[in-house]
Amino acid sequence: MNIINAKLKKMLFFTAVMLSIFLTSCTSEEDRWTDVKEDPVTEIVTDLDARRIISFQVTNPGESQAIYSAVNNLEKTITVYLPSYYEYQYLETAITLPANTTISPASKELIPVFNTTPVTYTTKAADGTTAVYTVKIVIQQPKLILDELSTASSVFIVNAGTSITLKGENFLPSYEITKVFVVDAQGNKKWQMKQYNEGLNIAGFYAMYVFGATADSPLTLESDTDYWLMMESYNLSVTMKLPFRITN
Numbered sequence: 680m681n682i683i684n685a686k687l688k689k690m691l692f693f694t695a696v697m698l699s700i701f702l703t704s705c706t707s708e709e710d711r712w713t714d715v716k717e718d719p720v721t722e723i724v725t726d727l728d729a730r731r732i733i734s735f736q737v738t739n740p741g742e743s744q745a746i747y748s749a750v751n752n753l754e755k756t757i758t759v760y761l762p763s764y765y766e767y768q769y770l771e772t773a774i775t776l777p778a779n780t781t782i783s784p785a786s787k788e789l790i791p792v793f794n795t796t797p798v799t800y801t802t803k804a805a806d807g808t809t810a811v812y813t814v815k816i817v818i819q820q821p822k823l824i825l826d827e828l829s830t831a832s833s834v835f836i837v838n839a840g841t842s843i844t845l846k847g848e849n850f851l852p853s854y855e856i857t858k859v860f861v862v863d864a865q866g867n868k869k870w871q872m873k874q875y876n877e878g879l880n881i882a883g884f885y886a887m888y889v890f891g892a893t894a895d896s897p898l899t900l901e902s903d904t905d906y907w908l909m910m911e912s913y914n915l916s917v918t919m920k921l922p923f924r925i926t927n
Contacts, residue, residue: 728752729804732782732812733775735759739767755812757800761792763820763913766856768792770816779805792816793914818914824848825910829921834905839927842889843872850886850912857912859888861900866918868909870900900925 735757737746749758761767774786783801790798798814825847828835837843850857854874861870872888900906905922 727777728810729777729780729806730802730808730810731777732757732800732802733777736773737761738771738773739765745773755810756815757812758815758817760817760819763818763851766851766853766913776802777804790814792818820914821849823850823910823912823915823917825908825917825919827919827921828908828923831921834921835923837923837925839925840889842887844887845908845910847910850910857886857910859886860909860911861906862909862918863906866909869906902926
């Protein structure tokens with residue numbers, strides 16, 4: 680019995696020691712614990728600005744192919760990305776606004792593509808507050824390339840009244856918007872060349888023009904004088920690096 684009691688006492692003592700260590704460890708861990716709380720999150724709910732523009736479309740290509748423009752209601756801008764092959768001089772628009780909001784000028788008014796000053800719209804909400812949006816037209820047109828007529832060792836010479844063929848890349852196929860001018864060394868336009876004929880298609884990136892004077896456009900270029908050819912095609916222009924000369 681004494682032996683059993685001794686073993687029992689040892690077991691009780693060992694259990695008490697282990698429990699004491701466990702409780703001490705838990706207390707120590709709890710003392711070291713720091714409860715970190717996240718910052719409170721405040722949800723802010725705001726009403727949509729009644730002066731905003733919901734959507735802005737260019738409808739020249741037709742309703743099913745309308746060009747949707749980028750409206751930034753924070754910076755108050757409308758960015759129109761216009762492919763150059765449309766060759767538009769003016770844009771027709773369709774504008775969507777919140778209920779009871781008006782806009783000036785009206786959406787039915789045409790927007791000039793090549794305006795000297797930015798086009799702006801003013802929206803007015805029902806409460807009388809206004810906002811002014813600026814239209815930015817970005818014409819997407821590939822780089823215009825015009826092949827040289829002269830070489831570094833030989834100046835190209837053309838006779839007055841004869842035609843000339845220009846080659847290159849990315850000419851837009853319209854003599855109305857693809858024009859060629861003779862310019863001097865300072866880049867001043869001295870004469871506009873005439874198209875060779877009405878039926879010529881320049882979509883293949885070559886065009887024919889003629890050095891022919893007319894009653895309303897006399898040929899006043901001087902012989903044996905260096906001139907350069909400059910092409911304007913819709914939004915872009917390029918000037919030959921090498922000069923040419925004309926003889927009468």
